[in-house]
Amino acid sequence: MSDGNFNTQLLSHGGFASGVRAGEARMKQRATAAFFDVLINDCGFCEDDARTLCAKLKACLDKGRQ
Numbered sequence: 001m002s003d004g005n006f007n008t009q010l011l012s013h014g015g016f017a018s019g020v021r022a023g024e025a026r027m028k029q030r031a032t033a034a035f036f037d038v039l040i041n042d043c044g045f046c047e048d049d050a051r052t053l054c055a056k057l058k059a060c061l062d063k064g065r066q
Helices: 015-042 047-065
Strands: none
Touching: 015 047
């Protein structure tokens, strides 16, 4: 009968943390893609300017994680 404790060896090593990092990376990709679409379709930016601004957004998002 279990006393409420469990064997931590049964859990995968670092699975939760890697899942969180993968989720964060995917959300950054989605945010950057949505920002690009808004710049092109709604604001009328050319693709080169939109890509430059998306790169700046990505840099800001990466900097916020540190």
